[in-house]
Amino acid sequence: MSTTGTTPWHPEIASAIIDELKTKPGALLPILHALQDRFGHIHSDAVALIARALQTTRAEVHGVISFYHHFRTEQPGRHVVEICRAEACQAQGARALEAHAKSALGIDYAQTSDDRTVTLEPVYCLGNCACGPSVRVGDDIHAFVTPESFDELIDDLKTEQLELK
Amino acid sequence: MSTRIYIPSDTTAKSLGADRLAMQMAVVAAERGVDIEIVRNGTRGLYWLEPLIEVDTAEGRIGFGPVKSKDLDTLFDAEFWQGKQEHPLALGLVEEIPYLKRQQRLTFSRAGVIDPLSLDDYRAHSGYQGLAKALEMSAQGIIDEVKASGLRGRGGAAFPTGIKWQTVLDAPAEQKYIVCNADEGDSGTFADRLVMECDPFMLIEGMTISGLGVGATQGYIYLRSEYPLAFETLNNAIATAYDNNLLGENILGSGRRFDLEVRMGAGAYICGEETSLLESLEGKRGLVRAKPPLPAIVGLFGKPTVVNNVLSLAAVPFILDQGAQAYAYCGMGRSRGTLPFQLAGNVKQGGLVELAFGPSLRELMFDFGGGTRNGRPLRAVQVGGPLGAYLPESQWDTALDYEAFAGEGAVLGHGGVVMFDDSVDMSEQARFSMEFCVAESCGKCTPCRIGSTRGVEVIDRIRAGENREANLELLSDLCETMVDGSLCAMGGMTPFPVQSAMKHFGEDFAQPAKTEMEVA
Ligand SMILES: Cc1cc2nc3c(=O)[nH]c(=O)nc-3n(C[C@H](O)[C@H](O)[C@H](O)COP(=O)(O)O)c2cc1C
Ligand code: SF4
Ligand code: FES
Numbered sequence: 267m268s269t270t271g272t273t274p275w276h277p278e279i280a281s282a283i284i285d286e287l288k289t290k291p292g293a294l295l296p297i298l299h300a301l302q303d304r305f306g307h308i309h310s311d312a313v314a315l316i317a318r319a320l321q322t323t324r325a326e327v328h329g330v331i332s333f334y335h336h337f338r339t340e341q342p343g344r345h346v347v348e349i350c351r352a353e354a355c356q357a358q359g360a361r362a363l364e365a366h367a368k369s370a371l372g373i374d375y376a377q378t379s380d381d382r383t384v385t386l387e388p389v390y391c392l393g394n395c396a397c398g399p400s401v402r403v404g405d406d407i408h409a410f411v412t413p414e415s416f417d418e419l420i421d422d423l424k425t426e427q428l429e430l431k
Numbered sequence: 432m433s434t435r436i437y438i439p440s441d442t443t444a445k446s447l448g449a450d451r452l453a454m455q456m457a458v459v460a461a462e463r464g465v466d467i468e469i470v471r472n473g474t475r476g477l478y479w480l481e482p483l484i485e486v487d488t489a490e491g492r493i494g495f496g497p498v499k500s501k502d503l504d505t506l507f508d509a510e511f512w513q514g515k516q517e518h519p520l521a522l523g524l525v526e527e528i529p530y531l532k533r534q535q536r537l538t539f540s541r542a543g544v545i546d547p548l549s550l551d552d553y554r555a556h557s558g559y560q561g562l563a564k565a566l567e568m569s570a571q572g573i574i575d576e577v578k579a580s581g582l583r584g585r586g587g588a589a590f591p592t593g594i595k596w597q598t599v600l601d602a603p604a605e606q607k608y609i610v611c612n613a614d615e616g617d618s619g620t621f622a623d624r625l626v627m628e629c630d631p632f633m634l635i636e637g638m639t640i641s642g643l644g645v646g647a648t649q650g651y652i653y654l655r656s657e658y659p660l661a662f663e664t665l666n667n668a669i670a671t672a673y674d675n676n677l678l679g680e681n682i683l684g685s686g687r688r689f690d691l692e693v694r695m696g697a698g699a700y701i702c703g704e705e706t707s708l709l710e711s712l713e714g715k716r717g718l719v720r721a722k723p724p725l726p727a728i729v730g731l732f733g734k735p736t737v738v739n740n741v742l743s744l745a746a747v748p749f750i751l752d753q754g755a756q757a758y759a760y761c762g763m764g765r766s767r768g769t770l771p772f773q774l775a776g777n778v779k780q781g782g783l784v785e786l787a788f789g790p791s792l793r794e795l796m797f798d799f800g801g802g803t804r805n806g807r808p809l810r811a812v813q814v815g816g817p818l819g820a821y822l823p824e825s826q827w828d829t830a831l832d833y834e835a836f837a838g839e840g841a842v843l844g845h846g847g848v849v850m851f852d853d854s855v856d857m858s859e860q861a862r863f864s865m866e867f868c869v870a871e872s873c874g875k876c877t878p879c880r881i882g883s884t885r886g887v888e889v890i891d892r893i894r895a896g897e898n899r900e901a902n903l904e905l906l907s908d909l910c911e912t913m914v915d916g917s918l919c920a921m922g923g924m925t926p927f928p929v930q931s932a933m934k935h936f937g938e939d940f941a942q943p944a945k946t947e948m949e950v951a
Contacts, residue, residue, distance in 0.1 A: 292694075292713045294714030295711065333699065334717075335698035336696075337697055353860070353863070357775075357851045357852070389657060389698070390817075391619075393620070394621070395619045395847070396621070396778065398775075398776070402657070406445075407442055408446055409446035
């Protein structure tokens with residue numbers, strides 16, 4: 267089961283990542299992806315490094331980061347749990363699942379549970395639309411998720427963390 | 432000799448436990464001393480049967496599904512690996528399953544049949560024969576073939592692909608690009624994903640042919656970040672293609688060049704719109720560009736660029752290999768060839784249904800889909816993604832054809848069909864359409880950006896029973912403003928589902944919405 271990038275922020279690692287990608291045409295998105303995959307989020311100090319490497323302004327880099335739903339500027343919980351909110355999953359009970367998930371975890375979208383296990387995010391379609399409601403955890407996708415199976419999924423994520431400790 | 436067993440490996444099969452099943456099957460087989468070879472195929476797209484495992488026999492491939500871990504012991508007891516069909520999950524010859532047999536699989540003929548990453552498999556099933564022919568042809572010859580096939584863009588707008596290519600061929604430039612739109616943002620669609628996860632070489636071949644046709648040497652696949660498995664599969668296939676001189680500077684010794692790279696999107700629906708996509712590829716915010724100039728003339732980095740959907744490009748190898756007429760032979764009117772429909776939502780037999788244009792929506796939903804999954808009456812169907820209209824029963828006999836749908840004020844779009852039972856609240860669906868537009872608007876024009884926010888508020892008031900008549904009128908006006916005053920179809924078509932919900936399901940706007948207490 268994949269987890270979010272957890273390398274602590276390190277400007278030298280970041281600079282190396284940026285240097286490797288900066289000559290690609292249209293390098294900004296590949297750089298942002300690589301940084302987020304590594305560190306779990308785009309650290310505020312990364313913005314100046316990227317702007318310098320790509321000879322653009324920090325405002326421009328900020329603008330791009332905030333335009334795209336995927337990029338985050340704060341470290342998420344160990345697992346990002348994305349619930350599909352789109353129509354095909356709605357037809358299969360996604361609205362009830364969303365409500366359940368929020369109350370079971372005691373958080374809203376874009377928030378992280380107190381124990382930092384889970385950050386909850388909305389997503390608009392995972393391409394698993396014949397078997398909704400669908401939920402993505404890391405790179406794993408789950409089908410026909412019910413409130414009960416959602417709870418089991420969260421329990422698994424929590425116990426996995428206990429086992430690691 | 433060991434028996435070959437196929438276990439699917441696409442995202443949906445995995446979401447239903449296919450990986451664990453493959454692992455456990457290997458263990459059980461070893462314990463029982465049964466000699467099997469497990470091959471991970473893509474998927475046939477018969478999702479209600481997944482995980483659908485197939486046993487290779489002299490008569491053909493015998494299917495069993497849907498298989499769960501707990502079925503393994505009884506399957507082995509029944510000697511399923513010998514092709515014996517005593518087990519209750521036995522489905523007979525997979526190719527004879529009516530759902531599959533009644534399709535016209537031109538683009539998806541290999542999906543679920545081959546190992547997606549085996550170039551040998553791909554070649555053994557007509558792969559790279561289209562490219563071989565294209566390498567013998569002139570650029571104009573390639574484009575004439577695509578024109579004659581009648582292929583129209585499968586991304587939504589249904590623009591003739593050959594004409595777009597002609598524009599790029601005719602635009603003089605040192606550098607041109609082929610961009611594959613793999614943003615597949617529409618809810619209810621997964622055909623692009625299936626191409627990429629189950630038959631990636633087909634897309635690579637199609638893009639290479641397109642490059643030869645218009646004179647482009649660089650291609651990009653712009654892939655949504657919600658598709659991590661497709662990303663991995665494409666990158667593996669591209670590496671194999673480079674290793675075998677199928678990409679790079681000297682394709683099959685022809686001296687022709689084509690390079691290809693996958694770029695990941697970042698969770699923005701609007702980046703499926705072609706000019707927003709190009710901005711994103713250039714490393715910018717995905718703000719929609721005004722047209723003209725067309726991307727075919729001023730596209731990526733200002734150069735002439737083909738932007739085509741995955742399915743449009745994936746249809747090209749067949750057209751070059753089998754000839755334009757073989758493709759154009761299928762279909763009706765100006766809708767030539769096949770469209771891979773996707774049955775989703777509350778559907779009993781969901782999955783991929785590739786059909787020649789022409790049958791009715793009803794046939795698709797009932798003869799293939801089998802009605803709703805939970806057995807309740809079907810009430811509303813959204814075709815063509817979040818910007819597509821909701822169709823009531825009176826419109827279900829419409830033929831699956833671009834023009835027939837347009838005549839009903841609806842769209843086929845990318846072929847997604849999302850089914851809802853009678854518990855659906857259409858004012859809530861209309862609200863979602865507006866809410867989605869708020870979340871995904873690029874923000875460039877006011878009717879889209881502000882209009883959608885107002886739309887949510889007005890629908891909330893209607894649902895609360897406040898000044899219903901006046902607010903319904905306001906909502907109608909708002910929809911018209913959005914249709915008339917938006918730069919692209921995001922703002923321009925968001926009203927379609929809203930207006931269709933008001934028109935055909937007016938009763939859902941006529942009484943106060945159910946409170947959560949009542950629903951529960
Ligand atoms: C809001 C919006 C979203 C779109 N999303 C997609 C998409 O996800 N995939 C796609 O191929 N086309 C999408 N399109 C259509 C593209 O703009 C464009 O027409 C298409 O990529 C052209 O390729 P085709 O001719 O092969 O269909 C979208 C259009 C709009 C307005
Ligand atoms: S209609 Fe909406 S998404 Fe399209 S350009 Fe205008 S603001 Fe952007
Ligand atoms: S709508 Fe939820 S996976 Fe497509």
